Amino acid sequence: MSHPIAGRITFNLVAGIVVTIVTVISGVAWMAYRQNDQAAQQTRTMVMGGVDAMHTRVQGLANDYSWWEEAYEAYGRGDRDWIDANIGTGIVDTLIADFLAILSPQGELKYGWWTPEGAPSPQSVMTPELIARIQELIRTAPIENNAARSAYIETPAGTLLFAVSRIAPVSKLDTVKPEDLPVLVMGFYLSTQRLSELGRSFLINDLRLQPGDAESAKGFPEIRDIYGKVIGHFVWTPPTPGFAVLRNVVAPIAGGLLVFCLIAMWTVLRARRLALSQALSERQAVTAARTDSLTGLTNRYGFNELSDSDQFGDACANGEAAIIYLDVNGFKAVNDSIGHQGGDELVGLLAERLSMILPPDARFARVGGDEFAVALTGKTAQATVAGVASAMVHSLDQPFGVAGFQFQVTAAVGYAVADGKDVTPSELMRRADLAMYQAKNAAERDAVPYHSGLETGALHRKRLGIALRGAIEADEFSVVYQPIVRASDLAVVSVEALVRWDSKEFGRVSPAEFIPVAEETGAIHEIGKFVFQRACRDMVEWPGLKISINVSPAQLRDPSFANDLGAIARRHDVVPNRFKLELTEGLLVRNPTIAKRKLARLKSMGFGLSLDDFGTGFSSIGYLRQFPFDWLKIDKSFIAELGTNPTANALIQSMIALGDAMDIAVVAEGIETVEQLQLLRLLQCEFVQGFHLSKPLAAAEVTALLAGLGESRRLFPDLPPPKAELERQINLVQS
DSSP: OHHHHHHHHHHHHHHHHHHHHHHHHHHHHHHHHHHHHHHHHHHHHHHHHHHHHHHHHHHHHHHHHHSOHHHHHHHHHTOHHHHIIIIIHHHHTSOSOSEEEEEOTTSOEEEEEESSTTSOOHHHHOOHHHHHHHHHHHHTOOSSTTOOEEEEEEETTEEEEEEEEEOOOGGGGGGOOGGGSOEEEEEEEOOHHHHHHHHHTTTOSOOEEEESOOGGGTTSOEEEOTTSOEEEEEEOOOOOHHHHHHHHHHHHHHHHHHHHHHHHHHHHHHHHHHHHHHHHHHHHHHHHHTBOTTTOSBOHHHHHHHHTSHHHHHHHHTTOEEEEEEEEEOHHHHHHHHHHHHHHHHHHHHHHHHHHHSOTTOEEEEOSSSEEEEEEESTTHHHHHHHHHHHHHHTTSSOEEETTEEEOOEEEEEEEEOOSTTOOHHHHHHHHHHHHHHHHHTTOSSOEEOOGGGTTHHHHHHHHHHHHHTTTTTTOEEEEEEEEEETTTTEEEEEEEEEEEEETTTEEEOHHHHHHHHHHHTTHHHHHHHHHHHHHHHGGGSTTOEEEEEEOHHHHTSTTHHHHHHHHHHHTTOOGGGEEEEEOSHHHHHOHHHHHHHHHHHHHHTOEEEEEEETSSSOHHHHHHHSOOSEEEEOHHHHTTTTTOHHHHHHHHHHHHHHHHTTOEEEEOOOOSHHHHHHHHHTTOSEEOSTTTOOOBOHHHHHHHHHHHGGGOBSSSOOOOOOHHHHHHHHHHHO
């Protein structure tokens, strides 16, 4: 085992050296290429700036020659001599451009000059198609100075960069139309000399124009003619300053890498020697970590490692695995009689005796002070586990001799077999442990196999937990709303959102049944978000109506709970003060400091807070003083005795008075009869809720109910006066 470890260490170190060398070389090369790329980008920017300058120059020349009232007048009177002497000389004599033509408003070539002599004349260049494109180019230009437009055209003499502008009278702009003005066309050829001079100004020695759409010119700035066709590219040899720097640093870097390699190889050899010397101690440490020092058996860590292995998982999936748990009874008597040393000796003797009756391929482990476990795998595991477990029980029928004394111990043994693909190793161990506890609690004298009857309610709760995971995605949850009514005028002022679960597997499941399971599994967080989102969506139809949302202590313990509620409210454009969050005393009892901070946070965001089931906890009055509650709900267990139990009447009146004294609104829930409602009105309870007023309704039913009630939102026009007996009870309490 030592040689593979040393080999891995050597390999890792050598790999690290290679990676370092490759990284250094790659980094230097990357920097060189990066510098080249930056230089190329800068050169491209300068070239494009030079090209823009050429456009600006030719446009400026066209503007100068066209924004000229005398020229306009000379054209109008057909004065060719004046036009030749003042415009044509710019081409023929001063050579400020290579090409100049004047077009009539109707698109006819009236005048033309060109140079050099071998270049095509304006008559051959100005085809009807080109003239039409020029008129389209200048059509949208305004009649003002600096309004020239530029473009390219390919000619037999090369690529011509030209600008077009209207010849306009400066003093008569208001009296002429753009389409009635002659057009001046002026330009020069992108000759080799011009481009070479432009390139040298940017330290580029070979700036040139490559005609056509050659593949080799891809990536260089392209030239499109007035028709939109690519007719060439500006090309040059990109500078490579990075390679020049690279040539200067190659020698120092190579020397540094050589020194690094020598030091690294020395380190590799030394590390290999250390690895070989420590291999034995490592193997001993690994064995010790998985072995019980007292019995030499596998310990709990080693047994858990076995159960987590892929091999054991495959055996479970194939129905070829079994687990036996054994708990020894009577160790305390041994320790009390002859001390812990004697108890340790008994453990060793017991392990030896049990080992003798186990199959050769069984994995036997001591997983606790007086607990042992056996793992069986293979095709015979299911057939042999019952006999092995029973033999373990009866192997303890004979007493053990320790320190001259005879001690009789017994064992509770339970076992489980993997009888289906859904039985994982952890589930198999749980089942064996459950069977062992059944044997221990029932004082069984033989091994107890696992069966589903041992699960009782635990199995059902587990199935509920599994079903809850996909219930939201399967659209099995819904939300109903029960109205909360103002007692004075019986107007609906609020509704309480209640979640319902119609499971495909279990049918309608009571919240009292699935909410605790959801809290245990963590599904309560997604259910809570679902209810809040649905309430935000539904309440759009109920302006002015508040909604109560029940909040589990498990939800409130979530650090992101408040932020999540705020985000959902903002997403649905709902203000938080339309919500009342109803909480029970669970979290307040366990951690009042954290609860106070979280409730203050919710309060600062605008949410209202209500203490639910008031009167059933240990210190509800103290909570009303400590926490920022806006509402309290009298538990329905008190309302159930209202009118039949004078003590209940007095307690409810005290709760209402307490709410009034602390400026907290009071809601009585669970109203089932008209008498209860009348009594609560006599007691001046502010709000009431219950089946007598309304059952929980779907969102559409709430909308219909509110529409039917009108603006008053009163559930009943009025109530009959209370019976004399009810008034007598109230008067008796108040007196």
